[in-house]
Amino acid sequence: MEKTVIDAHNISKVYNPKMIPVYAVNNVHLHMRQGEFTALVGPSGSGKTTLLNLIGGLDKPDEGNIFINGRDITKLSAGKLIDFRLHNIGFVFQSFNLIPVLTARENAEFIMLLQGAKKKEREKRMNQLFKEIELEDKMNVRPVELSGGQQQRVAVARALASHPQFILADEPTANLDSVSAAHLLDLMQKLNKEENITFLFSTHDQRVIERARRVITLVDGRIATDTAVVPTNVIHPSVAT
Amino acid sequence: MAWRNIWRNKGRSILIILSVAIGLLAGIGVLALYKGMMKSRVKTVIYSEVSHLQIHNPAFKKEEHTAFVIPDGNSMLKAIQSLPEVKYATPRSITQGMLVTTTGSAGVQINGVEPELEDKVSQLKQKLIAGEGFHKNKKNEIIIGKKLADKMKLRLKGKLVLTFTDSADNLVSAAFRVAGIYRSGNAPLEELNLYMPITSLNELLLTGNSFHEIAVLLKNDNELEITQEKLTKAYPSLQIESWKQLSPETDLMVRTVDEYSYIIMIIILIALAFGILNTMLMSVLERTKEIGMMVALGTARARIFLLVLLETIFLTIAGTPIGLLAAYLVTSYFQKQGLDLSGMGKDMMASFGFETTIYPSFPWEKLVTVLVMVIGTSLLSSLLPAWRALRLRPVEALRR
Numbered sequence: 112m113e114k115t116v117i118d119a120h121n122i123s124k125v126y127n128p129k130m131i132p133v134y135a136v137n138n139v140h141l142h143m144r145q146g147e148f149t150a151l152v153g154p155s156g157s158g159k160t161t162l163l164n165l166i167g168g169l170d171k172p173d174e175g176n177i178f179i180n181g182r183d184i185t186k187l188s189a190g191k192l193i194d195f196r197l198h199n200i201g202f203v204f205q206s207f208n209l210i211p212v213l214t215a216r217e218n219a220e221f222i223m224l225l226q227g228a229k230k231k232e233r234e235k236r237m238n239q240l241f242k243e244i245e246l247e248d249k250m251n252v253r254p255v256e257l258s259g260g261q262q263q264r265v266a267v268a269r270a271l272a273s274h275p276q277f278i279l280a281d282e283p284t285a286n287l288d289s290v291s292a293a294h295l296l297d298l299m300q301k302l303n304k305e306e307n308i309t310f311l312f313s314t315h316d317q318r319v320i321e322r323a324r325r326v327i328t329l330v331d332g333r334i335a336t337d338t339a340v341v342p343t344n345v346i347h348p349s350v351a352t
Numbered sequence: 353m354a355w356r357n358i359w360r361n362k363g364r365s366i367l368i369i370l371s372v373a374i375g376l377l378a379g380i381g382v383l384a385l386y387k388g389m390m391k392s393r394v395k396t397v398i399y400s401e402v403s404h405l406q407i408h409n410p411a412f413k414k415e416e417h418t419a420f421v422i423p424d425g426n427s428m429l430k431a432i433q434s435l436p437e438v439k440y441a442t443p444r445s446i447t448q449g450m451l452v453t454t455t456g457s458a459g460v461q462i463n464g465v466e467p468e469l470e471d472k473v474s475q476l477k478q479k480l481i482a483g484e485g486f487h488k489n490k491k492n493e494i495i496i497g498k499k500l501a502d503k504m505k506l507r508l509k510g511k512l513v514l515t516f517t518d519s520a521d522n523l524v525s526a527a528f529r530v531a532g533i534y535r536s537g538n539a540p541l542e543e544l545n546l547y548m549p550i551t552s553l554n555e556l557l558l559t560g561n562s563f564h565e566i567a568v569l570l571k572n573d574n575e576l577e578i579t580q581e582k583l584t585k586a587y588p589s590l591q592i593e594s595w596k597q598l599s600p601e602t603d604l605m606v607r608t609v610d611e612y613s614y615i616i617m618i619i620i621l622i623a624l625a626f627g628i629l630n631t632m633l634m635s636v637l638e639r640t641k642e643i644g645m646m647v648a649l650g651t652a653r654a655r656i657f658l659l660v661l662l663e664t665i666f667l668t669i670a671g672t673p674i675g676l677l678a679a680y681l682v683t684s685y686f687q688k689q690g691l692d693l694s695g696m697g698k699d700m701m702a703s704f705g706f707e708t709t710i711y712p713s714f715p716w717e718k719l720v721t722v723l724v725m726v727i728g729t730s731l732l733s734s735l736l737p738a739w740r741a742l743r744l745r746p747v748e749a750l751r752r
Contacts, residue, residue, distance in 0.1 A: 169648055170747045190652070197650025204750065208645040212356035225650055269649075 113144040115181075116277050116309050117166055122175030124161050124332075135161040136172070137332035143277070143311060148303045150323035151313040158332035159313035160281055166311065167200050167279045168192045180276055197225055201270030203280035203312075207262040209254040209269075215261075216241070216250040219268040226273055240268040244298060260291025264298060271302065277309035284316045296322050354662035358670075361635070368631050369671035372726065375624035376675025377682065379617045379722055384683040384712035385691070386613040390606045392707050394595075396537055400474055402598040403567040404576055405583065407432075410591040412564050418447045419519040421562035422590065429566055437579050439571045442469035443563035445553045449516030451546070455505045461544050462514060464553030464563070473569050476534065476547060482508045483532030486549055493531035493549070497542030501533045508533060518558045526556055537707045621725060625733035632664055632737035643741050644749020657738045664734035668727055675726075676719075683714045 119141040126133045136158045143149060151159045164170040166177060168184045176185050179199060187195055196202075209218045219240060220233045228236075241247045244264040246257075254262050263283060270278045280299075284292035300322060302308045312319065320326055328336040358365045398404055407428075412420035422428060425443060432441045445464035450457055467486045471477040476495065477485050486493050494514075496506060506512060508530055515525045528548065536542045554560060570579055576594050583592045596603040636643070643656055690709040715722070 164747050167648070169750075193647065193650055193652055196648065202645075202648055204645065206641075208642065208750075210353070210642060210646075212353065212360060222649055225652075225655075 113146050115142065116145050116147075116179065117141060117143040117311070118178040118181075119166060120176050120178075122162075122165055122172040122177060124158075124165060124170065125173045128173070134158075134332045136165060138175075139329075139332070139334055141166070141327070141334070143309060145309055146303065146307040147309050147311070147325055148300065148323055149311045149325040149327060150320050151311060151327050151329060152315070152320055153329035153335070155315075157329040159329055161332075162329065163279050163281055163311070163313055167202060168196050197222065198273065199276045201273070201275035201278040203263070203266050203270050203278060203283045205282040205285045207254070207259070207266050207286070209262055209265060211254055214251045214253055215246060215257060215265045218254065218265055219272055221269060222273045228273075236272055237268075240271060243302070244268050258291065260287050260294055263287060263291070263295055267295070267298060267302075271308065277311060280310065280312035282314055282316075283312055284314065284319055289318070292316065292318055354659050355666055357635075357659070358663050358666055364631055364635070365667060365670075368628060368667045369674065371624055371627045372668050372671025372730070373675035373678060375620055376672060376722070376726055377678045378620045379726070380676070380679035380715065380719075381682060381712070382616045382620070383613050383715040383718055383722065384679070384686075385710060386609050387715050388687070388691075388710045388712035390609055391713055392710060393602055394606060396707065397595050397599045397602045398573070399569070400479065400536055401538060401541060402595050403473055404570040404573070404595060405568040405580055406593055406598055407566040407568070407583065407587070408564060408591045408593075410589075413591055416448060417519075418445075418517070418557050418559065418564065421445075421519075421559055421564055422566065425563050425566070426561060428587065432566060432568060432583070435579075435582075437570055437572065437575045438568055440469060440472045440569045442466055442473045442567050443550060444470075444565040444567060445550050445557060445559060445563045446565055447516045447553070447557060449514050451500070451504065452513045452515065453504045453506060453510070458500065458504060458543075460500070460514070460546050462516060462553060463545055463547045464550035464557075465547050466550055470547070473567050479534040479536055480532045481535045483530065485532045487531065490531070491552065492526065492528045493552075494528040495532040495534055495547040496530055497545060498533055498535045499539050499543040500546065501530070503543065506530055506533075516556075518556060520558055524556050617722070617725065621729040624726075625729045628664060628667075628730055628733040629736055632660065632734050633740065635663070636660060636737045636741045640744060640749045643744050644746040647744065648746040648750060653742050656744075657742045660738035660741050661731065661734050664730050664737075665727070668730035672723065672726065680714055683712050686710075686712045687714070 119139060122136055122139050123134060124136040126135055139162060141162075151162065153159050161170065165172050166179075168179075168187070171185060176183050178184070179195075182195070184192060184195060209215075210221065213221065216237050220237050223233045223236065237250070238247075241250050244267060246261055246264055246268075249257060249261060254265070257265065263286075267278075267283075270280075283299075284295060287295060296319060299310055303310055314320060324340050326336070326338045326340060327334055328338075407422065409420040409422050411417070429441055429443055432438055443466060447462050449460055449462050451460045465476070467476075480495070481498060483495070485495060494512070501507070504512070510530045511527060512530065513525055513527050515523065518524050534542070550563060554562070568579075570576060580592055580594050646656065647653065690711050692709050694708040
């Protein structure tokens with residue numbers, strides 16, 4: 112049995128609590144195990160990004176607790192949370208968000224630098240990752256010289272560089288053409304299968320949903336459905352609908 | 353990364369670099385100008401007005417009576433002239449009197465001088481703008497200032513009468529001819545002081561070969577305090593004053609102008625600070641999303657703060673050599689050519705004792721202070737943008 116990576120209990124996030132309260136996330140329970148490849152779907156404003164932000168420690172819930180590898184991140188101070196994210200969570204953003212003044216390789220090794228990894232270690236990891244994302248010949252170019260798909264693959268390499276517990280991806284294919292999106296999904300699936308990396312991504316994209324092994328649908332901040340597409344043993348009984 | 357960041361918007365970065373350079377140029381320029389003015393003023397005070405040191409009988413300074421000569425002045429003068437640190441020492445007899453011409457009268461200070469020594473000590477001959485000065489075989493010759501000559505409508509070889517009291521309190525009057533007219537660059541002194549040979553004055557004062565003042569010019573300005581102390585010990589009954597005591601207004605001016613120049617420097621730096629603040633704020637606001645992403649990925653806020661600070665420091669460091677070089681070149685040019693400030697008013701400058709042509713001097717001794725002030729200003733002005741970057745919440749920043 113794979114170990115639990117994410118364990119969220121009764122989490123809620125309310126905007127305008129004193130005026131007209133709007134529940135972006137409303138009493139959500141979510142449980143994920145190592146190696147899951149999960150899509151978070153739902154209409155715009157359903158709370159997908161807010162839920163990802165809460166799980167990623169970018170925002171704090173108003174109610175409930177979130178355990179990552181058994182550690183309650185809602186109890187961490189802002190400074191400790193930054194450090195926690197650095198060592199445990201990989202992020203892939205919709206608009207790539209690469210640093211324009213750094214090369215593809217420098218962008219990917221950015222987190223390893225923050226972690227204080229040695230040059231040899233960084234070099235080894237970068238060679239391995241750029242081979243995996245098939246951009247070995249683009250290591251030393253700046254983001255502006257890369258296509259959207261290539262930039263997003265560099266963003267994935269950046270997220271993976273420090274061997275995080277899991278990767279949160281907010282609409283990773285939203286700004287990509289179909290070929291680039293398919294290429295990216297191939298890459299993420301490959302990493303998931305071969306390296307057992309956990310992925311949780313929010314998406315509207317049917318191509319992404321089709322590849323997911325578990326699909327969680329959010330409506331008005333609540334989990335409406337939680338469906339296992341492939342063997343259900345990856346889904347915690349408490350969150351199965 | 354900080355270095356690369358500053359080249360994202362080349363135009364903006366060049367603007368900051370130029371602001372720093374111009375700020376430095378202006379700041380150092382002001383300091384150089386003031387230093388040049390003060391050097392020139394002090395030089396005039398020492399080499400043209402009061403010398404490094406003056407020795408008097410204390411009673412003469414107090415009572416202003418010509419009977420109070422320096423006791424055994426001639427042997428003392430010889431002793432002082434033989435001191436290794438002394439370049440020249442000259443005796444002077446001094447009295448206050450009334451100058452009368454057909455057009456009117458004026459209160460004056462009559463200085464009896466040894467012409468040759470006086471030329472060396474106060475450059476009296478070099479200051480002449482009319483006439484040749486004293487002639488050895490002519491008596492009753494006098495040199496007056498341009499300002500006094502204009503006031504009394506006196507010309508070269510013009511006649512005047514001086515009236516004063518001798519050492520026995522008798523009223524003495526004598527007629528003189530103008531043998532020279534001098535210009536000193538210090539209007540008040542020019543209006544007050546006139547010169548005649550010491551032998552002529554002593555005859556009228558009945559002071560024999562005594563005198564009231566020894567003016568001492570040193571070989572080295574830096575030996576002023578030591579020599580003053582040495583002479584005070586050697587001649588405890590006499591009053592030995594340095595130019596700082598004889599011309600306290602100059603000493604005060606040197607000290608206060610130093611402070612004024614810093615105030616002007618601070619005003620320039622405040623303008624620079626606003627420029628940097630504005631530009632760095634813009635730079636941070638433009639990168640809100642990127643900074644939010646960096647924090648989301650796990651970049652410590654202290655690093656973000658440091659990044660903005662470093663960007664400002666790099667811009668400052670890039671602008672500093674340009675500013676220094678420009679300031680050095682401009683200062684060196686005017687140090688050689690002189691900066692003509694006669695447009696500000698010749699009379700106005702002279703009334704404060706300043707020459708109209710100033711030779712700015714690069715303020716090497718203040719360079720470290722100026723650099724610290726410029727870099728400090730840059731750092732201070734980058735604090736707000738850095739703080740703004742620090743306060744960014746990744747969730748909000750990423751939404752933009």
